[in-house]
Amino acid sequence: MMYAPVEFSETAYPRTEYHRRQQQFWDPIRLSLFTLAIAAIVGITIGIVTHFVVEDDKSFYYLASFQVTNIKYKENYGMRSSREFIERSHQIERMMSRMFRRSSGMGRFIKSHVIKISPDEQGVNILMVLMFRYPSTDSVERIKKKIETTLYQSLKIKQLPLTIYKPSFSLTPIDSKKMRNLLNSRCGIRMSSSNMPLPASSTTERIVQGRETAMEGEWxxxxxxxxxxAGHQCGATLISNTWLLTAAHCFWKNRDPSKWIATFGTTITPPLVKRSVGKIIIHENYHRESNENDIALAQLTTRVEFSNVVQRVCLPDSSMKLPPKTSVFVTGFGSIVDDGPTQNKLRQARVETIGTDVCNRKDVYDGLITPGMLCAGFMEGKVDACKGDSGGPLVYDNRDIWYIVGIVSWGQSCALPNKPGVYTRVTKYRDWITSKTGI
Incomplete structure (x- = not known):
C-alpha cells in the first residue's frame, strides 16, 4: 500500500481584535523599573560572557609510562583484541579513573586508554594516554605537575590493586594529532571532532521507528x-584499515569485486571516503535457504586512514557472551518501513538481545535459530533493522570500547511483534575471520 503525503492547508481562523487603553507608558516609576531591568540584563550578560571567556576549556593530553610490579606478562597482552589485554587494560583504566576523579583539583579528568602492555623483568610496562579538560589559560607544565602530585599522593595513601613502581613513572605532553595516532592502535573508540570521547548513545529509536545519527564519528x-x-546494497563494518565484515547474502547475485565499491561517512551521497573492493570472501558453508553461516569479508584495494570519522570496530573474543536484554545498537542506511527506499543518512537504533530459547519458540521463529545466529530487538516489535541494513553491524559498548557482536542477516518483514531481527553471531566466527584476514 502506498502512503500519499498529507497536505496541510491554512485554516481560516477568525481574528479577534483587542482594544487597548491609551495611557502614558513612560511615567517616572516605569522608567526607573525599565532602567533597572536593562542594567540587570546587561550585568548578567557580561557575567555569562566573562564566565565562558575565563572558563574556555581546552583539552590536554599526556602519554603516561610506568612499570607495574605485581603482575606477570602474558603473551596475549601483545594482542589488543585478546580477552587478557582487554580485561587488564580495563583494570588499569578504572584505577586511573578512581585516582584522578576522587582527588581534589583533578575533577577535570576525562578518560584514559591503555595503548600497550609490554614485558619487563620486574613485571610489565604500561603505556597509556590520559585526557583532561582545563581552562585554556592553564599551562601544559602546570597541569603536568598537578597530575604527578595526584599520582604520587595516591601511591602513598590509597590501597591500589596494582603496584606502580614510582621511579618508573613518566609523563609527556602530546598534541591532539599524536593522541589520535596512538588511539588508532586501539579499536572501537569513538571521538568527537574536538578529539574528546563520545559517550555511549542513549537513543531508543531508529531504522524502523527511528532517528538519524547525530554527528560524524558516532559510528x-x-x-x-x-x-x-546500482547504488547502495548492504551495510558493512570496518575491522581493519583494509577489511570489511558483512553478510554473505549481500553477494548472492554478484560476487565480482570489481563491480563493488565501499563508502564511509554518515551519508551515502556525498560520501566522506570511497574505496574500490579488491577481494570478496564468502563463508564456504553459507546456505541461502536456512541463512546459516551468513558471513563474508570484503578487502579494499586501498587502505583507509583512521580518523575521528573513519575507525575500526573491535572484534569480540570468541568467549564473549551477552545475556538476554543486553543493550546493543544497530545502524544502517536501510528502509524505515518494509520495502521502503534506502535512506541517504545513517540511522541508528537501540535494541536488546533476545535468548535463543525465546527466539526458537513456535510463535517466534519455530526452531530456525542456529548457534551461529543471534536475535535482537523487542518482542513487541516496532524497532528493528530492515531491507538495506543487511550486512551492517550490531555493536555492544563495554566501557566506551565498541565490539561488533552481530551482522544484520534476516527476519520476517520488519519490526513485527514476535519477529525480532536475526543477526550472524560474530563470536561463533571469530576463528574463521582470523583464518582469512589474520586479524
Whole structure:
C-alpha cells in the first residue's frame, strides 16, 4: 500500500481584535523599573560572557609510562583484541579513573586508554594516554605537575590493586594529532571532532521507528557496500584499515569485486571516503535457504586512514557472551518501513538481545535459530533493522570500547511483534575471520 503525503492547508481562523487603553507608558516609576531591568540584563550578560571567556576549556593530553610490579606478562597482552589485554587494560583504566576523579583539583579528568602492555623483568610496562579538560589559560607544565602530585599522593595513601613502581613513572605532553595516532592502535573508540570521547548513545529509536545519527564519528566503522551503477546494497563494518565484515547474502547475485565499491561517512551521497573492493570472501558453508553461516569479508584495494570519522570496530573474543536484554545498537542506511527506499543518512537504533530459547519458540521463529545466529530487538516489535541494513553491524559498548557482536542477516518483514531481527553471531566466527584476514 502506498502512503500519499498529507497536505496541510491554512485554516481560516477568525481574528479577534483587542482594544487597548491609551495611557502614558513612560511615567517616572516605569522608567526607573525599565532602567533597572536593562542594567540587570546587561550585568548578567557580561557575567555569562566573562564566565565562558575565563572558563574556555581546552583539552590536554599526556602519554603516561610506568612499570607495574605485581603482575606477570602474558603473551596475549601483545594482542589488543585478546580477552587478557582487554580485561587488564580495563583494570588499569578504572584505577586511573578512581585516582584522578576522587582527588581534589583533578575533577577535570576525562578518560584514559591503555595503548600497550609490554614485558619487563620486574613485571610489565604500561603505556597509556590520559585526557583532561582545563581552562585554556592553564599551562601544559602546570597541569603536568598537578597530575604527578595526584599520582604520587595516591601511591602513598590509597590501597591500589596494582603496584606502580614510582621511579618508573613518566609523563609527556602530546598534541591532539599524536593522541589520535596512538588511539588508532586501539579499536572501537569513538571521538568527537574536538578529539574528546563520545559517550555511549542513549537513543531508543531508529531504522524502523527511528532517528538519524547525530554527528560524524558516532559510528565511524559503518560502511555502505554499493554496486557500481546500482547504488547502495548492504551495510558493512570496518575491522581493519583494509577489511570489511558483512553478510554473505549481500553477494548472492554478484560476487565480482570489481563491480563493488565501499563508502564511509554518515551519508551515502556525498560520501566522506570511497574505496574500490579488491577481494570478496564468502563463508564456504553459507546456505541461502536456512541463512546459516551468513558471513563474508570484503578487502579494499586501498587502505583507509583512521580518523575521528573513519575507525575500526573491535572484534569480540570468541568467549564473549551477552545475556538476554543486553543493550546493543544497530545502524544502517536501510528502509524505515518494509520495502521502503534506502535512506541517504545513517540511522541508528537501540535494541536488546533476545535468548535463543525465546527466539526458537513456535510463535517466534519455530526452531530456525542456529548457534551461529543471534536475535535482537523487542518482542513487541516496532524497532528493528530492515531491507538495506543487511550486512551492517550490531555493536555492544563495554566501557566506551565498541565490539561488533552481530551482522544484520534476516527476519520476517520488519519490526513485527514476535519477529525480532536475526543477526550472524560474530563470536561463533571469530576463528574463521582470523583464518582469512589474520586479524
Amino acid at each position: 565511524p566503522w559503518q560502511a555502505s557496500l554499493q554496486l557500481i551503477g
